[in-house]
Amino acid sequence: MNKKLTTKDLTYIALCAVLLAVCSWIYVPFAVPFTLQTFGVFCTLLLLGGKRGTISIVVFILMAAIGLPVLSGFRGGIAALLGTTGGYILGFVLAGFIYWVGTSRFPGKTAKEQRVSATVRKVICLAVGLIVCYAFGTAWFMYLYAKGSGAIGLGTALSWCVLPFIIPDIIKLALAVFVSGRIGKRIDI
Numbered sequence: 001m002n003k004k005l006t007t008k009d010l011t012y013i014a015l016c017a018v019l020l021a022v023c024s025w026i027y028v029p030f031a032v033p034f035t036l037q038t039f040g041v042f043c044t045l046l047l048l049g050g051k052r053g054t055i056s057i058v059v060f061i062l063m064a065a066i067g068l069p070v071l072s073g074f075r076g077g078i079a080a081l082l083g084t085t086g087g088y089i090l091g092f093v094l095a096g097f098i099y100w101v102g103t104s105r106f107p108g109k110t111a112k113e114q115r116v117s118a119t120v121r122k123v124i125c126l127a128v129g130l131i132v133c134y135a136f137g138t139a140w141f142m143y144l145y146a147k148g149s150g151a152i153g154l155g156t157a158l159s160w161c162v163l164p165f166i167i168p169d170i171i172k173l174a175l176a177v178f179v180s181g182r183i184g185k186r187i188d189i
Contacts, residue, residue: 009052012189016044016056017063021070032085032161033072038169041092042126042176047189050100057096061089087140094136095129102128126173134162
């Protein structure tokens, strides 16, 4: 089905791109900053679905690329996206594609199966997308870090860039499922 985006779709896409920016601004500085970006990505995908959610993530990245200060520390520009932590931001697009493909396949047979399996499938797709984002971002980080400062081992990169974020990201995922469920009941998205 080749459904065109409506004005309502475009409005929600823009609002979620802004949500991602606001979530980026809430951060704790670190080698890879602690932000609420993953919470924003999870909410965006859960609220808008795979297609519109992924488009919203791309819009957010394009906003950063043209220099709008939408990233942590109010940064923006190509240099910020191509820096050592840029792979994690670009990895959000991969997470969106995984969510899009994963949630559009394999509906259950009964209405109850569809509801339960849809929620479980969404959480699994978000988790797999996050793992791919971690992998892509870590590979990116290791490559650029090696170019600028010398080789870095996988264990060190994981201890800097992934391990500190696993539990907070699981909490953000659970919170996003709860929040988007509450919002989704009140707004016709």
